Every structure is written in C-alpha cells, then in structure tokens.
Amino acid sequence: MSGYLLEGKDLTKEFPAGKNKTVHAVSKVSLGLVEGETLGLVGESGCGKSTLGRMMIRALKPTSGEVFFRSRPLTAMSGKEFAAVRRSFQMIFQDPYASLDPRMTVRDLIAEPLETHHICSGKKEITERVLELMDAVGVPGDFLYRYPHQFSGGQRQRIGIARAVAQDPEVIVCDEPVSALDVSVQNQILNLLSDLKRKRTLTYLFISHDLSVVRHISDRVCVMFLGKICESGPTGEVWAAPAHPYTSFLLRAVPKADPKERTDASLLLTGEIPSPIDPPTGCRFHTRCPFAVKQCAEEEPPLRTRGERTVACHFPLDRNGT
Amino acid sequence: MHNILEVRHLSAGFSARKSEVKAVDDVSLLVPEGKIVGIVGESGCGKSMTARAVMGLIRYPGRVISGSVLLDGRELVGMPEKEKRALRGSKMSMIFQEPMTSLNPVMKVGRQVEEAIRIHEKVSREEAAHRSVEILTSVGVPEAEKRCLCYPHQLSGGLRQRVMIAMAMILDPRLLIADEPTTALDVTVEAQILQLMRTLSSGGTGILLISHDLGVIAQVCDHVYVMYAGRIVESAETAELFDRPLHPYTRGLLNSVRSLRGGGDVLDTIPGVVPNLMRMPAGCGFSPRCLECREECVRDVPRLVDEGDGHLIRCFLYEGEAAE
Numbered sequence: 001m002s003g004y005l006l007e008g009k010d011l012t013k014e015f016p017a018g019k020n021k022t023v024h025a026v027s028k029v030s031l032g033l034v035e036g037e038t039l040g041l042v043g044e045s046g047c048g049k050s051t052l053g054r055m056m057i058r059a060l061k062p063t064s065g066e067v068f069f070r071s072r073p074l075t076a077m078s079g080k081e082f083a084a085v086r087r088s089f090q091m092i093f094q095d096p097y098a099s100l101d102p103r104m105t106v107r108d109l110i111a112e113p114l115e116t117h118h119i120c121s122g123k124k125e126i127t128e129r130v131l132e133l134m135d136a137v138g139v140p141g142d143f144l145y146r147y148p149h150q151f152s153g154g155q156r157q158r159i160g161i162a163r164a165v166a167q168d169p170e171v172i173v174c175d176e177p178v179s180a181l182d183v184s185v186q187n188q189i190l191n192l193l194s195d196l197k198r199k200r201t202l203t204y205l206f207i208s209h210d211l212s213v214v215r216h217i218s219d220r221v222c223v224m225f226l227g228k229i230c231e232s233g234p235t236g237e238v239w240a241a242p243a244h245p246y247t248s249f250l251l252r253a254v255p256k257a258d259p260k261e262r263t264d265a266s267l268l269l270t271g272e273i274p275s276p277i278d279p280p281t282g283c284r285f286h287t288r289c290p291f292a293v294k295q296c297a298e299e300e301p302p303l304r305t306r307g308e309r310t311v312a313c314h315f316p317l318d319r320n321g322t
Numbered sequence: 323m324h325n326i327l328e329v330r331h332l333s334a335g336f337s338a339r340k341s342e343v344k345a346v347d348d349v350s351l352l353v354p355e356g357k358i359v360g361i362v363g364e365s366g367c368g369k370s371m372t373a374r375a376v377m378g379l380i381r382y383p384g385r386v387i388s389g390s391v392l393l394d395g396r397e398l399v400g401m402p403e404k405e406k407r408a409l410r411g412s413k414m415s416m417i418f419q420e421p422m423t424s425l426n427p428v429m430k431v432g433r434q435v436e437e438a439i440r441i442h443e444k445v446s447r448e449e450a451a452h453r454s455v456e457i458l459t460s461v462g463v464p465e466a467e468k469r470c471l472c473y474p475h476q477l478s479g480g481l482r483q484r485v486m487i488a489m490a491m492i493l494d495p496r497l498l499i500a501d502e503p504t505t506a507l508d509v510t511v512e513a514q515i516l517q518l519m520r521t522l523s524s525g526g527t528g529i530l531l532i533s534h535d536l537g538v539i540a541q542v543c544d545h546v547y548v549m550y551a552g553r554i555v556e557s558a559e560t561a562e563l564f565d566r567p568l569h570p571y572t573r574g575l576l577n578s579v580r581s582l583r584g585g586g587d588v589l590d591t592i593p594g595v596v597p598n599l600m601r602m603p604a605g606c607g608f609s610p611r612c613l614e615c616r617e618e619c620v621r622d623v624p625r626l627v628d629e630g631d632g633h634l635i636r637c638f639l640y641e642g643e644a645a646e
Contacts, residue, residue: 045479152596182596183364183578184574187578194587215581235584239583250510253509254537254582255537256540256582257536257540268513271464
C-alpha cells in the first residue's frame, strides 16, 4: 500500500514528430496524490504538465508506466472496468469559452454528466439537481435557460466547475483554471475551488504556470522542467527555500507588484527553454543553469528525498540559496 | 521634461444601433521622453482601444469621437492617412500580445525586419540586411544572422517577440506602444523582455505599456494610469500609486494580488464583473461593484481631481475634500 489515492509510476509520454523524431513530453515521472490534498504542478509552457495531468486520469494513454487508483492499476483496466470508476475523475479546463457547447443551455450543460452517469433520472429531478449545483458554484438559478455566450468568463468557468462536480468525483484535474480570467475574478474562482474542496472532500491536481496561484491553493507542489520533475515538497517550504536552481530562478522572475522590489537583471535566467524533441543530456536544465559543471551534462541527477522534499540536482541549493 | 505623447480628452467608440458606445471616455495622458508609462486595467476597460486610437488604427465601425493626440507637438487626429502612415513605424510603433499573429508566417524574419526599413527609407538591400542583423543582436537575439533566415514558426515565443520589438525599434521611433507584450510569454522570458523595455526607454524612447498585470507595471513603469470602464480613475507616479492607492477599484486590484509568501485562507476579491459597454451605469462606472458606493455615485460621474503632487483621482470620496 502506497497511501496514495492516485499514483503515477514512471510515466512516459512520447509523441511522434515526423522524420523519425520524437517529442519527449514526459519522461519517467512518478507522482502521488494523497486523498484530500491539492497538489500543484508548475512549470513553463511545453514542460509536460498538462500531458502528465491527463495521463493521471487516463484521459491520455502513457507510452509506458502505470497509474494506480486506490492501488488498482488504472492503466491496465479494460474499457468496461474503467467505465465503472471513470466518474471518480473530472477535469476543469483553461478556456471557459472553448469548453462549453455554445448551442446548449446551462441546464442541459450541467444535466449532461448527470444523465451520462445515470445519477438521476426524470426531467424534474434533474432540473432540481442542476439548480442545486448552480447554487453551489454561485450562478443564479434564473439563468437556467441561458446560453454560454450570455455569461462572462468567470461565470462560464463556474458552469464548467458545476459540470465537473455534478457526478461527485474524487479527483479533479484543474488545468490552468484561472489563467484566462481577469485578476479580480481569478480570486473568486480560487475561493470557490477551495470552498468546494472542503465541502465535498475532493482531491485536486492543480496545473498552473502562475506561481502565486499555486502558492495559495496547493498543499504540496511539483516543479517540472522539460518533461521531468525537478523538485517537490510542501509549497510554503519550497517557495521559501527552493532547492533546485530552476525553482529559484522561476520564483525570482515573477514580476512582483511592488515597485520597491524590482527584479535585479543579473539574477535572471538567460536563454530559452530547450526543445523536448532533442532534450539536453544529463540534467535537462544544465544548458541554462549558471552553476552547471561537467557532471551535470553527463549524468542525470537522481530524485533525492530529504524529509518531505525531493530534488533532482547534483548540487542542490541550501537554505541560503548557495 | 519634453512630452513625446500628449493625449487630451480623447473619446473613442462605436456606433451601435442608433446609440453610441464609448469605449474610451475623456482620456488624457502624457508620455515623457525616456519614460515608461503604464495603463493598467481589466479586459474591456478601454486600454487597448486607447492605444489603437493613438496609432490611428481603429477600424470601422469604431472611430475617434473627439479629443486630440499630439506626437511631438503634431496633431494626429484628423491627419490625412498618408501622412499618418509615414509616421507609423518611423516615429511611433506598436507591439502586440501575440507575436505569431503579427508576423508574416511565409516570410523569413530577416526580410520582415528589412521591410520595415525599406518602406520608410531609400536604402540598398545589403544595407537593410546589415542593419536588421544589428538591431536583432541589440534586442538580444542570439546568432542573429542565422535567425534572419528562419520563418516565424521556427522561433520560440520569446524570440518572436524580440523580432517584433526589433521591427518596431529599427527606425528609432520616439514612441513605442506595447500592448500586453509579455502576456503570452513564460515568466523567465517575460522578465527578459521587461528588462529590454527598460533598456529601450533609457535610450530616450517614450514607452506606453499596456497591461492587466500589476506586477509588470510595478516592475518597469515610472508613471501609471488606472483605467476602468473607459475612464481613467486614478493616475500617479508608480511608487506613490502602490504606496497610497486611493480609488476603491485600485485598492481592490492591489488587494487581489496574491503574494508568493502566501497569506490568509480566503483571497480578497472585487465582487461582480466588469460592466458591459452597452449597459454602462449612469454615474461612476465602478459604482455597481463598489463597497463604498453612495447615492451621488449612481447619479453623476465624478471629476478627475488632483489630490496633491499630481496624484489624480476620479471618485466622490475625494472630490469633496479637494473642494474644501
């Protein structure tokens, strides 16, 4: 028994890129979700965080590796077996404009998962459930027969959330759920997600590129770089004293909303993210890392555990950042 | 100090079904030489429309309704299109959020940068090519000569934005308008581009930076205008604005900023959503969301008053004080 509700082991995903080339989107990543926690997954675009999130709930088939749900192998299940547990997993997407069918009313949109999973039947009962759900996510009940285009982005995201929680899932993968929204509305949605988690005992895998969002919402965090996890641990600890140089540069690059705390140009990363088609040898970060030595280019650093934290670096930073 | 851009009482909008919708309402702003001036606000507040009005890039059915835009003392509103076209690219340029949509996908990037020179100046191809490599290097494109032969899709987002900046800067314009220049980029690349903005402004270019991100504004701007529902609601030096935000909207925005150090369990929010331009409230645009809303706020539009040291504020909470 691993103690994890949902656990991915050595997950790898490769996509063909033509001419015998391969995109190494995710390479041998292991990830575990404890029941009731929010696990943040951060990284820059193209680091494989969405791919990993999708593999965790079998929305995408891994090239190799396995996923376990309550210690049962999810990846090895037949389609029939999986259908029985599928309602335990849901996803919330980034773009509330693209993820709702524009020709369906709010009632039908939220009723769809209820009908698919035979949670309730009969027009009246379904409408009642839909109204309950709308109330839970803060969309007024009088909007029952409106269409998605009549709502603002924030309200659309609320409808998306109502759809996700309709079937009482256990795990929700939130893929950048607030990045398309205005700042003042982002916080409303984050508060709603925290509130729902408490009331419905949910477990979140929260994917985001926004370090302040992840800091607020997740109990633990995994930092990804180019298809690998480079660091993980309790969010507060990792943010206060990052052990991997990449995490430290990432945190430093965030533009802080205080003119007195302007970023020192000499502390910025140079260069761009390497291509996942031809990832660097050894430590994948070594081409951008100012501390890299010969060993970093030759040998891949193993994921080392120190208490609750893990780091994949030959020369992890200590508390003083050296 | 010399003001490169002076916008006075600018209004712009659309005609829609007999009524007129004002997306920009009585906006005045200044961009001094060598300074970065920010406009911050949420989607639909009129910040991009203001930028397009300055550039003369508003498309029909939108139009500038009234007001004046002075670039180095020359009036742009009502200027013949031909003259304006000669100014765009040479005296003022603009960069946008998503560089991929602004670059020609079937033309090598070197050619696109050269084109920017050759349209405005009579120079040989070799000369233009030489100058493009120079400018690309100066905005931080590594191996610029090799990159000139690439198509836009072969470059990363950060490099594409640098190419856009190179095209905008190649004729050394007096004014650069940057509309959300880093929103589509990753944080580590964003920080590099912001650094580049600072370098450009220290060379004398006036920059008008439009962003929804208070972090970006705090990092690079000298002066900030806060826009809401088409109007400027507050304006001050950056340090002053972040130290002493006055307008309830500005205070709400600053409270919504999440810290990397973490904080309370429940995040501060501004209730409600940005109003629809077609159904704009009669009085102060922020009144339906404002916790300190009074009777007069719903009825009348507050004036923009000086609260001292050039800190401008449009709110009835302060209008009384200033009159006393």
